[in-house]
Each structure stands twice: as structure tokens, then as C-alpha cells.
Amino acid sequence: xxxxxxxSLIDEVLTAVGSTPDRLxxxxxxxxxxxxxxxxxxxSRLAARLGIARARVEGVAGFYSFLHLAPAxxxxxxxxxxxxxxxxxxxxxSEAMCARLGVRPGELSEDGRVMISTTxxxxxxxxxxxxxxxxxxxxxxxxxxxSEICDLILHDTPLAAWPPELFAIxxxxxxxxxxxxxxxxxxxxxxxxxxxxxxxxxxxxQASRLRGRGGAxxxxxxxxxxxxxxPGERKVVVCNADEGEPGTFKDRVLLHRHAELxxxxxxxxxxxxxxxxxxxYLRGEYAWLRPRLEAVLAARRAAGLLGAGILGATxxxxxxxxxxxxxxxxxxxxxxxxxxxxxxxxTPRIRPPFPVTHGYLGHPTVVNNVETLAKTxxxxxxxxxxxxxSGTAQSAGTKLLSISGDCARPGVYEYPFGVSIQQxxxxxxxxxxxxxxxxxxxGVTIAPYEFHRRIAxxxxxxxxxxMVFDSSRDIFEVARNFVHFFAHESCGFCTPCRVGTALxxxxxxxxxxxxxxxxxxxxxxxxxxxLKNASHCGLGSxxxxxxxxxxxxxxxxxxxxxxxxxxQPAFDLDGALARAREMTGRDDAGAHLDSGTGVIR
Amino acid sequence: xxxxxxxxxxxxxxxxxxTILEAARAAGRYIPHLCWHPDFPPHxxxxxxxxxxxxxxxxxxxxxxxxxxxxxxDTPEMNGERRALLQMLFVEGNHFCPSCEKSGDxxxxxxxxxxxxxxxxxxxxxxxxxxxxxxxxxxxxxxRCIYCELCVRAxxxxxxxxxxxxxxxGIHKHLVVNAESGRLADTxxxxxxxxxxxxxxxxILHKRVGFAVAIGERTYDRAPIxxxxxxxxxxxxx
Numbered sequence: 067x068x069x070x071x072x073x074s075l076i077d078e079v080l081t082a083v084g085s086t087p088d089r090l091x092x093x094x095x096x097x098x099x100x101x102x103x104x105x106x107x108x109x110s111r112l113a114a115r116l117g118i119a120r121a122r123v124e125g126v127a128g129f130y131s132f133l134h135l136a137p138a139x140x141x142x143x144x145x146x147x148x149x150x151x152x153x154x155x156x157x158x159x160s161e162a163m164c165a166r167l168g169v170r171p172g173e174l175s176e177d178g179r180v181m182i183s184t185t186x187x188x189x190x191x192x193x194x195x196x197x198x199x200x201x202x203x204x205x206x207x208x209x210x211x212x213s214e215i216c217d218l219i220l221h222d223t224p225l226a227a228w229p230p231e232l233f234a235i236x237x238x239x240x241x242x243x244x245x246x247x248x249x250x251x252x253x254x255x256x257x258x259x260x261x262x263x264x265x266x267x268x269x270x271x272q273a274s275r276l277r278g279r280g281g282a283x284x285x286x287x288x289x290x291x292x293x294x295x296x297p298g299e300r301k302v303v304v305c306n307a308d309e310g311e312p313g314t315f316k317d318r319v320l321l322h323r324h325a326e327l328x329x330x331x332x333x334x335x336x337x338x339x340x341x342x343x344x345x346x347y348l349r350g351e352y353a354w355l356r357p358r359l360e361a362v363l364a365a366r367r368a369a370g371l372l373g374a375g376i377l378g379a380t381x382x383x384x385x386x387x388x389x390x391x392x393x394x395x396x397x398x399x400x401x402x403x404x405x406x407x408x409x410x411x412x413t414p415r416i417r418p419p420f421p422v423t424h425g426y427l428g429h430p431t432v433v434n435n436v437e438t439l440a441k442t443x444x445x446x447x448x449x450x451x452x453x454x455x456s457g458t459a460q461s462a463g464t465k466l467l468s469i470s471g472d473c474a475r476p477g478v479y480e481y482p483f484g485v486s487i488q489q490x491x492x493x494x495x496x497x498x499x500x501x502x503x504x505x506x507x508x509g510v511t512i513a514p515y516e517f518h519r520r521i522a523x524x525x526x527x528x529x530x531x532x533m534v535f536d537s538s539r540d541i542f543e544v545a546r547n548f549v550h551f552f553a554h555e556s557c558g559f560c561t562p563c564r565v566g567t568a569l570x571x572x573x574x575x576x577x578x579x580x581x582x583x584x585x586x587x588x589x590x591x592x593x594x595x596x597l598k599n600a601s602h603c604g605l606g607s608x609x610x611x612x613x614x615x616x617x618x619x620x621x622x623x624x625x626x627x628x629x630x631x632x633x634q635p636a637f638d639l640d641g642a643l644a645r646a647r648e649m650t651g652r653d654d655a656g657a658h659l660d661s662g663t664g665v666i667r
Numbered sequence: 668x669x670x671x672x673x674x675x676x677x678x679x680x681x682x683x684x685x686t687i688l689e690a691a692r693a694a695g696r697y698i699p700h701l702c703w704h705p706d707f708p709p710h711x712x713x714x715x716x717x718x719x720x721x722x723x724x725x726x727x728x729x730x731x732x733x734x735x736x737x738x739x740x741d742t743p744e745m746n747g748e749r750r751a752l753l754q755m756l757f758v759e760g761n762h763f764c765p766s767c768e769k770s771g772d773x774x775x776x777x778x779x780x781x782x783x784x785x786x787x788x789x790x791x792x793x794x795x796x797x798x799x800x801x802x803x804x805x806x807x808x809x810x811r812c813i814y815c816e817l818c819v820r821a822x823x824x825x826x827x828x829x830x831x832x833x834x835x836x837g838i839h840k841h842l843v844v845n846a847e848s849g850r851l852a853d854t855x856x857x858x859x860x861x862x863x864x865x866x867x868x869x870x871i872l873h874k875r876v877g878f879a880v881a882i883g884e885r886t887y888d889r890a891p892i893x894x895x896x897x898x899x900x901x902x903x904x905x
Contacts, residue, residue, distance in 0.1 A: 110847045119829030121845035128834030128843075394836070411833070416711050416729045558814070558840035561714050565755035568838040569789050589789075596751050599724040600714045636790045 071108045075100060076115060087118050088427065090409030094127050095350070095390050099201060102142075103134040129411040129557075131185065131393030132350045139174050139181035141219050146196040148187035148312045149547040150470045150533055156195035159212050160184070166216045180219055186395055186551055187312035188351045191470030191533070192238045192477045200225055201353040202233055233354070237319045238477030241493065243464045244444055244456065245327070245437075246480045252326050253371045255446035259334050260379060268294075268338050271442065273450025275462040280306060280398075280435030281505065281529035282604075283461075286442070289432055292422040294339045296430035301341035303332050303384075304426065304433045306403055308349045310395035311506035312551055313531030316466035317436040319478045321348075321355050324440060325362045329386060331439030333371065334446055335432055336384040344386040345426070347403050350393045359388055395555035399603050400433040402557065413559045414603035437466055437530070457483035461522040469494045471534035479532075481521065488517040496534045501541055501620070506531035507548035508608035511541070511615035542623040545612040546574040552609035563606030566597045570613065576636045583630035590617070670734035675741050681732040688716050688727040691740075697893040698740050699749055699778055701756075701867055702815035703728040707824070713756075713815055715749055715778065724748075750784050758789045759838065761796065761810035762868075768877035769869030771885025775813060776868075777892035796841070801852035804874055811869040812842055818871060822862035830856045842870070 079096040083089050093112065098104060104127055113120040127133045134142075145151065145160045160171065164182050169175040172183045190196035193205035202225055204215070211232070218228050239246055259267040272287040293301055305328060309317040320328060332344045348356060363386055366372045376382045389407055391397050397406045401415035404426050425431020441463060445453045454462040461483035467490065470476045474495025481490070491499055502512045504521070505528040512519065512526065519526050535544060553567040570593050573586050594610035601607040617624060640659040647657050671678045674691055681690035686709060688698045701713040709729040716727035719739040727740065739745055756762075756775060764770050799807040814833065819842075822830040830851075834843045846853035856863065863871055882888070886895055 106847050119823075119832065119845050120847065121829060121832035121834075121843050124843055125832035125834040129836050396836075411836070416709060416726075418731070553837060556837040558835075558837040560712050561752050561755050561813075564814070564838055564840065565759045568759070568792070569755070572790060592751065596748060600717050600748055600752065602711060602714070602726075 071101070071105060071111065073111070076108070076112060080115070085116065087116050088407075088409045090116065090118075090123065090126055091130070091392065091406060092389060092409070094123075094130075094133050095392055098133050098392075102140055103137050106135070109135070126409065126411055129394065130350070130391070133392050137174055137178055139179055140222075141180040141225075142198075142200055143180060143182045143215075143219075144185035144188075144198045145182070146186075146188040146190060146194060146198075147184035147547075148191060148194075148551075149544050150191040150313060151187070151194040151196060152547065153471065153535075153539070154195045156197075156207070159195055159207050159209070162209065163212050163216060166213070167219065179222070185351075185393065186310065186555060187314075189309055189315040189318045189349075190235070191313050191315055191468060191531075193236055194470070198351060201350070202228075203235060203351070203354050204232055205235060235318075235322065235354075236477075237323050239319065239323075239480075240469075240475050240477040241479040241481065243480040243482060245440060245464055245466070246324075246478075248327070248444060248447070250327065250330070250443055250447060252330065252366065252369060253377065255327075255330050255443035256333055256337070256371060257377060259337055259446040260377060260382070264337060264340070267334070267446070270445055270450040271338065274445045274453040275450075276438065276441055276445065276453065277461065277523060278435055279437035279441070279465065279529070281311070281508075281527065283523045283527055286434065286438055289422055289434070290335060290338045292420075293341075293425075293430045293432045296423040298428075298430050300343075300429045301336075301339045302426040302429050302431040303335045303339065303341045303344040304400075304403065304407065304431055305332050305344070305346045305386075305436055305439055306398065306400065306433050307352065307436050308347050308391050308395075308398040308403060309352070309436070310349055310398045310555075311508065311529050311531055312548065313468060313470055313503065313506045313533040314529060315468045315470075316478050316530045318352055318355070320436050320440055320466070321352065321359060325359055326366075327440040327443045328436055329362060329366060330371070331434075331442040332386055333376065333384055334442045335434060335439065337382065339430075339432055341432070342383050342385075344384060345407055346386060346388045347391060347397070347407060348388055349391045349397075353390055356388060356390070363388075394557075395551075396557045396603070396605050399605060402603070403433060404431065411557070413557050414605075435529075458520070458522045458524065460524045465521060465528065466530055467521070467528070467532045468530050469532045469534070472496060472499070472536035472539070473534045483522045484520050486518055486520050487512055487526070490521070490532060491517065491534065494534070496536070498536045499534060500537045500539055501535045501544070501616075503531065503533040503535070503544065503612070504528045506533075507551050508604070508611055511545075511612060511619060513619040540623065541616050541620045542574075542577070542627065545616040546578060548612040549574045549609075552605065556605065556609070560600070560602035560606060562596050562600040563602065563609065566593050566601075566606065567609050569593055570597070570610065572636060574613070577624065577627040579638075580627065580629055581634050581636060581638065582624075582627045583632060583634040584628055585633045587617070587624060587628070670732075672732050672734065672736040672738055674738045676737075679732075679738075685732055686728055687718060687720075687725075687730050687732050687736075687738055690732045691727070692897070695897065697897050698727045699782065699893075700728055700896075701774055701778065701813060702817065704817055704865070707817070707820050710816060710820070713813065714752055717745060717748060717752075719745060746782055749778075750782050751788070753779050753782060753784050754786075754788045756813050757784075757787045758791045759794070760812060761791075761793065767811065767869045768872060769811070771880075771882050771888045773811075773869055773887070774867035774892060775811075777887035777895070780887070781892050792838070799844070799849075799851050801850040802856060803852070804858040805851065805856065805863055806872045806874055807842075807844075807851055808870055808872060809842060813868055814840060814842075815867060817865045817867065818842075818862045821865045822856075822860060825861040828855055828860065828862070830854045830860070830862060 397412040402412040558564040796809040
């Protein structure tokens with residue numbers, strides 16, 4: 067089947083987003099949203115137009131979950147598949163929607179109208195179950211809402227005509243501290259920093275002891291200094307808004323309510339490093355935020371806070387462009403993010419060299435988290451010492467936590483670093499708690515005996531996710547959900563992560579299916595070690611974390627599933643006969659190997 | 668900065684910018700590898716060159732050597748991890764050595780022998796990967812791909828053609844060719860391209876010469892890979 071693709075459409079997109087190969091991902095995102103999928107003829111024509119190999123375009127398009135090389139429906143519905151969404155009933159709602167629309171999960175409907183599938187956490191854990199339909203997000207799903215969505219789809223109502231309240235997203239700010247209570251007039255932090263001069267401003271950032279809020283906790287001033295001092299005139303500031311860690315959504319709230327702070331923080335980074343260009347790398351799941359963000363950028367340009375000669379300072383030229391991701395968690399890793407920003411597959415680079423010396427297109431680049439950049443506004447306003455006065459010895463300032471799961475008041479909580487996990491649990495109304503997953507799937511599983519521990523780089527570090535599980539939950543299923551997540555999100559570059567995450571998924575499924583043996587636990591330990599030691603980037607090395615932690619702290623949850631003392635093959639002999647039974651219409655005892663266990667008598 | 672580091676207790680000199688693997692090779696010391704090739708910058712995907720430095724595992728092919736480092740490579744621990752990485756490569760594809768015409772010339776097979784990999788240990792994935800026999804001179808058997816990207820790199824950077832690329836991701840990652848039909852015959856690929864002669868395993872095979880050299884008399888039948896790889900001019904293909 068060939069699909070006619072008007073040349074004018076390609077021209078329109080290239081005019082809008084640029085026509086150089088480094089814009090490839092943005093071009094593909096633009097075409098996907100207009101055409102619903104990327105037909106083979108389009109890939110060929112686009113490659114010819116950009117003067118690059120067709121295989122490269124296909125390779126990039128194939129990497130990102132939200133780009134489709136085959137028809138995927140006019141309505142592409144993706145249920146957020148994080149464990150928290152599941153706990154809120156996402157699976158039953160997805161089944162109901164499939165039944166109503168007469169489709170099977172992951173398959174295109176016969177009329178080509180709709181495809182219903184799952185996707186990694188969409189950053190709506192406080193108001194799930196959630197889904198994406200094309201590039202819009204819908205939360206607080208229940209049977210009524212699902213039924214309403216089905217009606218709209220069956221009536222072919224264009225998304226633009228869907229009731230706006232369906233797309234209403236709540237900020238759910240439950241506890242505000244220094245950042246969320248700051249009422250900074252746009253430009254005021256910038257004016258304060260500019261009054262200090264570039265050196266003076268950097269000295270304040272140093273004095274603040276600010277560390278990155280994206281998880282790694284690298285000292286911000288060190289990063290900025292290294293970028294400023296790196297050889298090369300052209301410097302770049304990148305805001306990492308690829309908030310893909312399951313259970314995290316605080317950056318979504320910051321971008322929704324405090325975008326001014328984020329963009330001002332980027333401009334402060336430019337003032338420190340001498341950068342002229344900035345990018346906001348916005349995850350595809352948050353594409354719905356883009357119009358608002360563009361409006362904020364336009365207002366800042368009009369106010370002289372972006373563009374040439376910012377606030378009248380000759381030579382201080384800086385502007386920000388928004389770059390959309392397209393469904394790839396690994397792009398939160400900063401070198402993958404840079405590859406993606408350059409229009410390539412989001413594969414992590416070899417380090418060293420580090421982005422501060424060789425980043426975007428080889429230029430010295432600062433990559434900072436959304437929250438980190440917003441925090442720099444407080445430093446500009448109050449000074450470094452005032453910022454460092456809160457928090458702990460090694461963790462200055464406050465931290466935004468995204469709290470979800472089994473608690474009365476899920477949402478965003480801002481605490482000074484050093485808050486105890488028990489305090490957070492009390493504040494969010496969590497009772498009878500079995501475990502807390504701090505830092506998302508790649509983070510740490512905290513058991514009740516550790517609830518006195520504190521959120522801080524020197525104790526329990528966190529990128530912001532805080533998922534609560536009460537005693538009604540099965541912690542093995544939590545870990546299994548995370549293992550599936552990592553297998554889905556592995557970029558596949560290095561052997562240990564590509565194969566190891568898939569193998570780990572197989573072992574967890576084998577246990578879940580009732581075929582577990584003691585030997586499997588030993589194999590899981592061995593895989594955990596290989597992933598940790600040999601992986602190319604943080605995705606692979608942190609992929610086994612939920613399994614390592616839950617095996618250590620909740621081993622009975624695994625042992626309950628062990629059916630065999632020694633060895634049991636994963637291959638299910640009886641299961642392998644299912645197709646033959648279906649074909650012959652037999653389901654009697656003689657058509658089964660030893661019923662249920664799959665063991666030959 | 669040049670200097671010396673210790674590889675399994677023996678001093679190895681290095682030049683500025685040299686990686687651990689390059690310096691080791693220059694000193695006549697072998698570190699296993701599959702995706703590394705002397706004609707290309709380090710790739711770092713196969714992880715067979717994994718070595719231990721101060722408790723940290725790093726890719727020997729990509730990590731610049733540093734003065735005074737103590738590097739562990741040929742140890743039971745590192746070889747055990749390498750063996751597991753080989754097992755992963757074996758189970759994710761369809762590697763049936765007895766029926767593979769690359770047998771004896773295959774680096775994956777040779778390394779598995781060299782590192783004494785006796786079983787695949789893990790469950791096989793048995794992926795469905797059709798072969799592409801469309802090209803008159805070259806057959807593509809994707810069942811054996813280990814994603815070293817040597818063909819991708821050679822075609823793009825040396826042949827100037829970009830015949831190959833990777834698409835999809837994770838365990839679904841796979842090789843594609845530069846044609847809308849997906850067929851090698853519809854690309855400008857040629858049998859004397861560097862990309863046609865660089866595959867370390869049995870994906871890119873020249874037709875009609877598969878058994879010109881008998882099994883048992885092939886490169887790695889005559890000498891183990893840790894010797895062959897250290898010969899001058901040793902490239903991925905014999």
C-alpha cells in the first residue's frame with residue numbers, strides 16, 4: 067500500500083521546524099502529528115529532501131515510541147502503565163475501552179480509527195489512572211470518563227472539539243516552601259544576578275552549594291564553571307524536562323505553574339556560562355504543555371528577557387527553543403538527550419568527554435534539571451548563603467517530591483532536604499505502609515524499619531518520586547512492573563542492558579506465572595550484578611535496583627512464588643500445546659501434559 | 668600525558684589519549700573485544716572489553732588510560748562476566764554454529780571457545796528474523812547480528828554509502844538497509860565495500876564461497892582468537 071504524501075506537507079513542516087538533519091526528530095514529530103503515521107514513501111522523500119540516508123531516518127523514527135512507521139489509528143490511546151496507575155485500576159479501564167471499541171490491546175481497529183496500548187508513566191501519578199490520546203493528556207479516569215472518551219472516538223470528534231474539562235490537569239501542590247511560595251516578578255532574579263556581574267553571580271551559585279535535582283546531585287556551580295571555561299566560543303544551556311522516571315511529576319507542575327522560574331533559571335545559566343542558545347527538552351508526554359510554554363517564551367522576548375541585549379546589557383544574547391521528545395525514557399540521561407536534541411537515536415554517548423566540554427553538536431553544554439534551574443532564581447534573589455541555610459550539610463535548599471500511591475493526599479510537596487520519610491508519610495496521609503519507592507523505578511525501595519531515614523543526598527537521594535504502597539499491595543508485582551519498564555525503555559545499545567533487562571523480565575514473569583525455582587533467584591542475582599557492573603549508562607546500571615532491594619527486604623514475596631526447589635524450565639510444555647488444542651478443538655485431559663504444571667508424567 | 672599503568676600486575680606504557688585496550692594491544696596484551704576495530708573510534712557496545720579499575724567496571728576500548736591505574740582484565744571475575752555477556756549474545760539471536768557457514772571464522776564463536784563458555788545458561792529468545800538473499804553476491808542472515816555496528820560504521824564512514832542502520836530499540840533493535848523495499852538488492856551495496864567484509868559474525872556472507880575453506884581449517888580452528896587478534900593487520904575478518 068502506498069500513501070500519497072503531498073510535498074506541500076513536508077515543506078510546511080520543514081519551514082516550521084527547520085530543514086537540517088539535526089532537526090530530524092522535530093520534523094518527524096511534526097509529520098506524525100499531521101499524518102497519524104510515517105508511511106514508507108514519506109520516509110524516503112524526507113531523507114532525499116534532507117540529503118541523508120533513508121536508513122538513518124528509519125532508524126531514528128523506529129527508536130521513539132510515539133513515532134509510528136505503520137498505521138496506528140487516528141486516535142492513539144496510551145494508558146499510563148506505571149504501577150501507581152495500575153493500582154488505581156488502569157487495567158480494567160483499558161479492558162473496558164477495548165471492549166467498547168471492539169479492539170484488542172496494541173492492535174489497530176479494523177476501520178483504522180483507533181489503537182489502544184500502554185505507555186510508560188505519563189507523569190500523572192497524583193491524578194491517575196491517566197492516558198494520552200495523541201498528544202493530549204487525560205487524568206482521573208473512571209468508567210464514566212472512559213465511556214465519554216469512547217463516544218467521542220466513535221463519533222470521530224476531532225480532539226480540538228473534545229470538552230476542555232476532559233483535559234484539565236491539576237497541580238495538586240500540597241506543601242509549598244521556598245520555591246513554590248516565591249513570587250518573583252519576571253526578570254527580577256535576572257536583574258539581581260546581572261547586577262553582580264558574571265563572576266559575582268557564579269560566586270553566589272558556588273556559595274549556595276546547589277546540587278542537581280535530577281537525581282545525580284552534581285554540584286551546579288562546578289558544572290557551570292566547567293562549561294564556561296571549556297574551549298570554544300559557542301556554549302549551550304539545556305533544560306532537561308524529560309521527566310520520565312516513573313512516579314515523578316514535579317517538573318510537570320513547575321512547567322505548568324512556574325515556567326517563568328524555569329526559563330529565568332536557564333537565562334541565569336546563560337549569564338554564568340556565556341551561552342547564547344538554550345533548549346528546553348520537553349518529554350513527548352508533556353507536549354500538551356507546549357503552547358503555554360511558547361506563550362511564556364514570547365512574553366519574555368517581548369519584555370526583553372530573552373533575545374539580543376537582555377535587559378539592555380550589550381552582548382548578553384540568549385534565546386530558548388523547545389525540543390519535543392517522543393517517548394523514550396533513556397533520553398533523560400544527559401548524553402542520550404543531547405543525541406536526541408541533534409535529531410538522532412537517543413543512545414548514550416561514551417563518557418568522557420562530558421557534555422560540559424563536548425555537548426550539543428560538540429559545543430560545551432550545561433544540562434540541568436527543571437527544578438535545579440528554577441532554584442537558581444532563589445539564589446539570585448536571596449544570595450547563595452541564604453539558600454545554603456536550609457536543608458542539610460550536603461544537601462542545601464528544598465526538594466520537590468512527587469507523591470503518589472496509597473495515601474490520602476497525593477501531589478507535589480516541597481520540603482527542606484533532610485525531611486524524614488515518616489514525616490512525609492504522615493503529611494500525605496499514608497497509613498499501614500508496606501514500602502515506599504523513593505526516586506522512582508531506578509531509586510530505592512524503603513521498608514518500614516527505615517522510615518526514620520531522611521531525603522538527602524547523604525542518606526536517601528531522590529529525583530523526586532515518592533510512591534507509597536500499603537500492606538494490601540504485593541511488592542513483587544511492584545518490582546515486576548519496574549522490570550518491565552526498564553526492558554521497554556532500554557535503548558538496546560549495550561549487551562548487558564539490552565539482553566539483561568529482557569532476561570530479567572523473563573525471570574520475573576516466570577515467577578509470576580508459577581514456574582519459579584530456587585535457581586531462578588540465583589540467576590536473578592547474577593543478572594542484577596551484570597547489569598550494575600557492565601552497563602553503558604545509568605539506565606542499565608539502575609535497572610536492577612527494584613529487584614535488588616525487594617529481594618533483600620521483601621524476600622518472602624519472591625519465595626512465595628517458588629514452586630520448585632531446584633530447577634524448572636521457563637519453557638511451558640503444556641502451554642506450547644495451546645495452539646494445537648485450539649486448532650483441534652480439544653481441551654480434554656488427554657490434550658494436556660500433567661494438568662497445570664506442564665510437567666511430563 | 669603518557670605514562671604507565673598496571674594490567675593484571677604487569678606494567679603497560681601508554682601514549683597521551685590512548686585507551687586501556689589500545690595501550691594493552693601496543694604492548695602485546697590482549698583484551699577481548701567484538702565491536703572494537705582498529706580502523707574505527709571506540710564504540711563500547713559489546714562490553715566484552717570490560718575491565719576493572721579501582722573497583723569500577725569500565726570499557727577498556729573507550730576509557731583513556733591513566734598513570735598508575737591498576738587494571739584487572741584476565742581474572743576469573745572479569746572473564747566470568749565476559750562469559751555471561753557472550754551467553755547473552757548467544758541467546759538473544761539464533762546462533763547454531765554447526766550449521767553456520769561462518770563457523771571457524773566467527774569471532775563470537777571463537778571468543779566463546781576462548782573464554783570456555785560451555786552452555787548458553789539463559790533461555791533462548793528464538794527471535795524471528797528473516798534472511799535477505801536478494802543481493803546477487805551477498806546474503807544477510809540477521810539471525811546472528813550482535814549489533815556491533817561495524818557494518819553501519821564502515822558503510823557510512825569508509826564506503827560513504829550508509830547502507831546499514833539500526834532501528835527500533837531495546838531487545839527489538841535490529842538492522843535495516845537503506846531501501847524503501849527493505850531489500851539489500853535495492854541499495855548501492857557492493858561486495859568489495861568495507862562493510863561487506865567487516866562482519867565479525869555470520870550476518871554478511873559472500874555467496875558461493877561459504878565452504879571454500881573446509882571447517883576445521885579456518886582461522887580460529889588453527890589458532891585461538893587471543894593469538895589471531897594480536898597479529899599485525901588483524902582486522903575483524905580474516
